[in-house]
Amino acid sequence: MAETFRQPQGGGSLIVAWQAKARSILIVGGGPVAASRVFNALEADAHVTVVAPELCAELAHRAAAKQIAWRERRFEDADVEAADMVLTAIGDAHESRRIAALCRLRRIPVNAADINELCDFWFMSTHRDHSVQIAVSTNSKAPRLANRIRRQIASALPRGTGLAVEQIGRLRKRIREADPAPASSKRRMTWLTQLCDYWPVEQLAALDSDNIDSLLDAYVQNHDPQRVCIANGATSHPLPPPPPPPLSASSASSSGIPSPVLQAHASGALPAPATRGRLVLVGAGVGDPELLTVRAHRALESADIVLADKLIPEPVLAIIGCEIYTARKFPGAANEAQDDLFRRALEELGRGRCVVRLKQGDPFVYGRGAEEVLFFRAHGYEAEVVPGLTSAINGPGLCGIPVTHRGVADQVLVLSGANRNGDLPAVPPFVATRTLVILMAVKRLGQIVALLGRTGHPPDLPVAIVERAGCADQRTVRATLATIVAVVECAGHNAPGLIVAGHAVNVLSDAAIQDRYLDPSSLGLHSAECSG
Structure with a gap:
């Protein structure tokens, strides 16, 4: 039987949400890191005291606004006496160790910025949207990667998630007030669970006072939460949009032909092609495929091959159904990457193919688009230009x-x-x-x-x-x-x-x-x- 239980992995942290409202948090230090700690503490409604001889601009603003108490001096041992938590954000590692030792003698949780072994807890990479808080911890092994993971999680949330939580919180409170009996606890939980699981977050976020009144009536009358009239008058669950089609081919690898090929084209050393291709210079806009122009979509649909800048976002690439060749652009090698794209474009045009040159933003706003038009014009190809939204x-x-x-x-x-x-x-x-x-x-x-x-x-x-x-x-x-x-x-x-x-x-x-x-x-x- 014991083999059916999960085995602890070890090496993790105990993740909790600490209720800091009206608690006293002492922060030692007056720089940007201390400012970020102060902001986190204020978000949790804590009473914050900062001990530092000087303050950065943000902390000076908060002190002037009476958001924090400022002791304009260096740390003294007596400062920890009334603290429920102590955070150090100073460059003096020896002093941080001394403060941490004082806190442990008094059983006060302490965090010392950038000195992991002194910390009773870590600060995590957080996303805040109204009452929704998402925190990612790498147990202080890779803070920057934690930020990236947190952004990816936050970007996947439905639009209006925080507002939806606020509105459901209002409804939950109204239902508890209308039906407070302990025996109704299971019914309340089941009804709200069905409501939250069934309806899209975007529609829950759109609830207003009238909608909440209607939902309360529906609960009282024991109506099915999946069939009630919710925000915008909807009475059925909308289908989600279909996913974008996958790429049919990954970015091709370079054939290694050096830039002298371009010189050969320019000098007329290569024979003229028997068939002539079509060239379209397309601006990919600012990153969202829904913000591509209709004309850009049509050009991508008709392409035989797309030659894309390295910074074209993946969602835009994901709507392309033909072969994609991505510029091998690295720092200090922009000209080599441009030559590589020119070479491949001339090869494909010489085969009579429809070539889309896909550039980020608008090709004519710091995109070297005019340079490409002139290059291909010199080789006998007139580019059709499709502008894009410029960042x-x-x-x-x-x-x-x-x-x-x-x-x-x-x-x-x-x-x-x-x-x-x-x-x-x-x-x-x-x-x-x-x-x-x-x-x-x-x-x-x-x-x-x-x-x-x-x-x-x-x-x-x-x-x-x-x-x-x-x-x-x-x-x-x-x-x-x-x-x-x-x-x-x-x-x-x-x-x-x-x-x-x-x-x-x-x-x-x-x-x-x-x-x-x-x-x-x-x-x-x-x-x-x-x-x-």
């Missing part, structure tokens, strides 16, 4: 940032983070009503911030990093010009991304938090990704 305008929009807004921003300036020689862009003097969008520049964020400072952009100017716009795991990190570097250092970066600077950044920040694609933990000067 410069639509990426911010998908993440709740309008690049223009009446009375706030009346102009947009789009720049590349580096010219052909790798130099920084030429940024004009600051204009308060301008939104600045800088592509391909997040890796040079510190240099960009310094450049904007030299051109008169104020330290409190709102700044956002928009990552993987249009993909399921898109994310927005918001801060100011003075704090964005520290915030990104704490939160990490997931390419591709762009920088948006200007007062339009925060116009819709409150509304944007309702979108599941916008991680609420990254709105403001903090990030849940500083832990692991």
